[in-house]
Amino acid sequence: QQQVKQSPQSLIVQKGGIPIINCAYENTAFDYFPWYQQFPGKGPALLIAIRPDVSEKKEGRFTISFNKSAKQFSLHIMDSQPGDSATYFCAASWAGGTSYGKLTFGQGTILTVHP
Amino acid sequence: NAGVTQTPKFQVLKTGQSMTLQCAQDMNHNSMYWYRQDPGMGLRLIYYSASEGTTDKGEVPNGYNVSRLNKREFSLRLESAAPSQTSVYFCASSELSGPLGSYEQYFGPGTRLTVT
Numbered sequence: 001q002q003q004v005k006q007s008p009q010s011l012i013v014q015k016g017g018i019p020i021i022n023c024a025y026e027n028t029a030f031d032y033f034p035w036y037q038q039f040p041g042k043g044p045a046l047l048i049a050i051r052p053d054v055s056e057k058k059e060g061r062f063t064i065s066f067n068k069s070a071k072q073f074s075l076h077i078m079d080s081q082p083g084d085s086a087t088y089f090c091a092a093s094w095a096g097g098t099s100y101g102k103l104t105f106g107q108g109t110i111l112t113v114h115p
Numbered sequence: 116n117a118g119v120t121q122t123p124k125f126q127v128l129k130t131g132q133s134m135t136l137q138c139a140q141d142m143n144h145n146s147m148y149w150y151r152q153d154p155g156m157g158l159r160l161i162y163y164s165a166s167e168g169t170t171d172k173g174e175v176p177n178g179y180n181v182s183r184l185n186k187r188e189f190s191l192r193l194e195s196a197a198p199s200q201t202s203v204y205f206c207a208s209s210e211l212s213g214p215l216g217s218y219e220q221y222f223g224p225g226t227r228l229t230v231t
Binding site: 004006009032034041042043044045046049051089093101102103104105106107108 | 119146148155156157158159160163173174205207209211217218219220221222223224225
């Protein structure tokens with residue numbers, strides 16, 4: 001069962017554009033929502049994460065927006081650069097000791113930023 | 116500090132052959148995981164180990180076995196490989212930490228496995 005649905009599958013923007021990737025989750029027990037970035041031939045790496053007690057979190061050019069009532073969250077990349085071209089995964093978990101960090105991932109979005 | 120290492124990087128198997136994927140981490144993490152990555156499917160958890168001496172099934176455990184050899188090493192075994200197991204396999208490790216009180220997972224570089 002796919003508990004985290006991610007869209008779009010692929011996204012092409014021009015340099016300086018603001019790509020937006022969306023995710024929706026089903027399990028209301030989830031309370032930790034990370035985004036991972038993956039470059040070709042590499043493993044994913046944590047980009048930014050949020051807990052549902054805030055509606056927005058910014059780290060540099062990356063922003064997570066969170067809508068708890070809609071069970072949706074999204075990643076915005078400001079002033080996108082060709083170096084941001086990668087695959088992005090959203091994920092969800094319940095934080096804390098008993099989850100042991102098990103993550104449920106979305107399907108991934110391949111982002112291409114043209115110069 | 117190598118982080119998470121995986122061997123081999125690439126492997127081709129014939130249907131029915133067996134093999135073990137090796138994973139090691141040098142960050143003193145308690146938790147380790149095995150995922151598979153398939154196009155359009157994201158990463159799916161195969162098995163995880165919350166701590167040394169414990170293992171548990173994830174979302175897609177069928178056809179796989181694991182061994183948590185010690186705190187550093189967590190191996191994944193395919194006893195009788197099938198074409199459906201053609202995938203990229205990632206090992207990860209984590210520890211409960213940070214301001215969010217959560218687990219940041221650190222991934223290895225992956226093993227690309229083809230079963231013919």
